[in-house]
Amino acid sequence: MRLSTERILTTHTGSLPRPPGLSVTGPERDAGQLAEAVRSVVSAQASAGVDVVNDGEASKPSYATYVTERLTGFGGEGQMLRPGDYEDFPAWGERMLAERSRTRRLTNPACVGPVSYLDTSLVEADIANLTQATAGQDVADVFMSAASPGVIALFHSNQHYQSDDDYIAALADAMKTEYDAIHAAGLVLQLDCPDLAMGWNVAGIGGTQEGFMAAVATHVAAINHATRDIPPEAMRLHLCWGNYEGPHTRDIPLRTIISEVLKARPAAISFEGANPRHEHEWAVFEDVRLPGGKAIIPGVIDSTTNYVEHPELVAQRIGRYAQLAGRENVLAGTDCGFATFASSSLVDPQVAWAKLAAMAEGARLASQQLWP
Numbered sequence: 001m002r003l004s005t006e007r008i009l010t011t012h013t014g015s016l017p018r019p020p021g022l023s024v025t026g027p028e029r030d031a032g033q034l035a036e037a038v039r040s041v042v043s044a045q046a047s048a049g050v051d052v053v054n055d056g057e058a059s060k061p062s063y064a065t066y067v068t069e070r071l072t073g074f075g076g077e078g079q080m081l082r083p084g085d086y087e088d089f090p091a092w093g094e095r096m097l098a099e100r101s102r103t104r105r106l107t108n109p110a111c112v113g114p115v116s117y118l119d120t121s122l123v124e125a126d127i128a129n130l131t132q133a134t135a136g137q138d139v140a141d142v143f144m145s146a147a148s149p150g151v152i153a154l155f156h157s158n159q160h161y162q163s164d165d166d167y168i169a170a171l172a173d174a175m176k177t178e179y180d181a182i183h184a185a186g187l188v189l190q191l192d193c194p195d196l197a198m199g200w201n202v203a204g205i206g207g208t209q210e211g212f213m214a215a216v217a218t219h220v221a222a223i224n225h226a227t228r229d230i231p232p233e234a235m236r237l238h239l240c241w242g243n244y245e246g247p248h249t250r251d252i253p254l255r256t257i258i259s260e261v262l263k264a265r266p267a268a269i270s271f272e273g274a275n276p277r278h279e280h281e282w283a284v285f286e287d288v289r290l291p292g293g294k295a296i297i298p299g300v301i302d303s304t305t306n307y308v309e310h311p312e313l314v315a316q317r318i319g320r321y322a323q324l325a326g327r328e329n330v331l332a333g334t335d336c337g338f339a340t341f342a343s344s345s346l347v348d349p350q351v352a353w354a355k356l357a358a359m360a361e362g363a364r365l366a367s368q369q370l371w372p
Contacts, residue, residue: 001141001188001233001234001235001236001267001268002051002052002140002141003295003328003329003331004327004328004329004330004331005328006371007363007364007367007370007371008318008322008327008330008331008332008363008366008367008370009051009052009140009141009331009332009363010049010050010051010052010331010332010333010356010359010360010363011050011051011052011053011141011143011297011331011332011333012045012050012054012333012334012337012338012356013145013238013240013270013299013303013333013334013335013336013337014054014056014057014063014145014190014192014238014337015056015057015060015062015063015337015338015339015340016041016044016045016056016057016058016337016338016339016352017041017056017338017339017345017349017352017353018037018041018056018058018339018342019037019040019058022034022037022058022342024058024059024060024061024342025061025069029059031125034058034059034125034129035129035132035133037056037058038055038056038058038059038129038130038132038133039129039132039133041055041056041058041133042055042056042130042133042134042137042139043133043137044353045139045356046137046138046139048353048356048357048360049356049357049359049360049361049363049364050139050356050359050360051139051140051141051360052139052140052141052142052143052188052331053134053137053139053141053142053143054130054142054143054144054145054190055126055129055130055133055144056339057145057337057339058129059122059125059126059129060342061341061342062340062341062342063145063147063151063192063337063340064147064151064152064154064155064156064192065108065155065156066147067147067152067156067175068108068109068156069119069122070117070118070119070120070122070123070178071115071116071117071118071171071174071175072113072114072115072116072117072118073111073112073113073114073115073116073160074109074110074111074112074113074115074156075109075110075112075113076109076110076112076159077107077108077109077110078107078108078109078110078111078155078156078157078159079107079110079157080107081154081155081202081203082097082202083201083202083242083244083246083250084201084202084204084250085201085246085247085248085249085250088247088249088250089246089247092246092247096244096246100344108155108156109156110156110157110158110159111153111156111157111158111159111160111161111167112159112160113160114160114170115167115170115171115174116174117174117175117177117178120177120178120181123178123181123182124181126144127144127181127182127185127187130142130144130187131185131186131187141188142187142188143187143188143189143190143236144182144185144187144188144189144190145190145191145192145238146175146178146179146182146189146190146191146192147175147192148175148191148192148193148195148219148222148223148237149168149169149171149172149175149219149222149223149226150168150193150195150196150199150215150219150222150223151192151193151194151195152171152175153167153168153171153195154194154195154198154199154202154203154205164215165218168218168219168222169222169225171222172222172223172225172226173226175226176226176227176229179191179226179227179230180229180230183229183230183234183235188234188235188236189227189230189234189235189236189266190235190236190237190238190270191223191227191235191236191237191238191264191266192238193219193223193237193238193239193264194238194239194240194241194242194243195219196216196219196220196239196257196260196261197239197240197241197251197252197254197257197271198239198240198241198242199212199215199216199219200212200250200251200252201241201242201248201250201251201252202242209252209256212252213256213257213260216257216260216261217260217263220260220261220263220264223237223264223265223266224263224264224265227265227266228265230265232265232266232267232293233267233293234267235265235266235267235268236266236267236268236269236270236297237261237264237266237268237269237270238269238270238271238297238336239257239261239269239270239271240271240272240335240336241272241277241278243303243304243335243336243337243340243346244304244346245304245305245346248275248277248278249277251277251278253281254271254278254281254284255281255284255287255288258284258288259288262288262290262291262294267293267294267295268294268295268296268297268331269294269295269296269297270296270297270298270299270333271296271297271298271299272298272299272335272336273298273299273300273317273321273335274298274299274300274301274302274309274317274334274335275299275302275304275335278299278335279317282298282317282320282321282324285321285324285325286324290325290326290329294329295325295328295329295330295331296321296325296329296330296331297330297331297332297333298317298318298321298330298332298333299333299334299335299336300314300317300318300332300333300334300359300362301314301334301335301355301356301358301359302334302335302355303334303335303336303337303338303346303347304335304336304346304347305346305347306347306348306351308351308354308355308358309355309358309359309362310358310362311358311361311362311364311365312362312365313362314332314358314359314361314362314363314365314366315362315363315365315366315369317362318330318332318362318363318366319366319369319370322366322370327370327371332359332362332363332366334355334356334359338352
């Protein structure tokens with residue numbers, strides 16, 4: 001994994017605007033169309049000034065639910081995820097539920113049988129498309145995201161295993177196949193782990209904050225077990241509090257979870273740092289020292305609004321983290337994805353690319369200050 005040794009490198013969380021009409025699931029999936037979509041999104045990232053690129057998750061209906069095509073054991077319907085904000089602000093919550101029902105299903109298949117990795121052809125196709133699309137492109141590094149055991153369990157409730165811990169362990173063993181394949185292809189593996197934060201405000205995992213932190217420790221241990229054959233420096237991890245524009249008044253503080261999260265093997269941690277609920281948490285790193293070999297990828301642009309951040313604001317945000325964590329330990333990123341679900345996007349695609357370009361310009365300005 002490339003680090004910011006000479007300038008601040010830019011990257012993002014994973015999902016990017018998909019071409020209109022792109023089919024990503026079932027018999028309507030078109031291999032040629034997907035390959036072209038990946039080529040297009042890689043080229044757009046390079047044009048916007050993004051240094052560390054991916055496939056935009058073009059082949060996935062969402063960053064977590066895609067696994068039901070690759071794993072056995074899923075069927076029926078699980079529970080609906082409903083952020084606690086909905087209870088605190090019911091009028092807003094009803095409006096959000098109505099919007100969600102128009103754009104995507106509100107429940108996902110549950111785990112109803114033993115979990116195992118069924119078919120590697122889809123991840124192999126993703127790897128081939130991304131490898132071919134980045135060949136000859138002027139980019140610093142290439143990553144591919146994969147769902148963590150914990151986030152799969154968050155979206156697909158357990159109706160089979162005797163305990164949630166057993167379910168998480170089975171998912172870790174199954175997803176190891178995908179993680180190892182991505183690493184073997186020479187790509188940086190990104191573990192998508194919103195459950196490490198969102199599991200509290202969206203699902204109330206653990207029942208109490210103490211119970212939630214115990215669950216976080218279990219999920220981190222599962223990540224470490226599943227990635228035991230991959231060097232830490234070949235991986236990064238993303239966490240967030242849910243990619244939705246809402247109150248977020250029940251979000252668990254970064255300060256509460258960061259020590260446990262830093263026990264995960266991936267060498268870089270991506271997290272929200274630009275939206276109004278979490279921008280202040282750069283100050284956490286006044287007290288929390290990164291372990292040796294760890295880097296951070298704070299969000300310096302928001303992923304839920306159509307404001308295009310001013311590059312000077314982006315530079316200021318980068319500078320705060322660089323001052324505390326060291327310039328070589330900071331990459332500039334996004335709070336979350338711009339198309340978390342293929343069927344909906346909070347940010348207009350043209351605006352999303354403008355925001356990424358603003359991030360690149362902000363990183364250039366910050367680099368001038370950090371490497372005078």
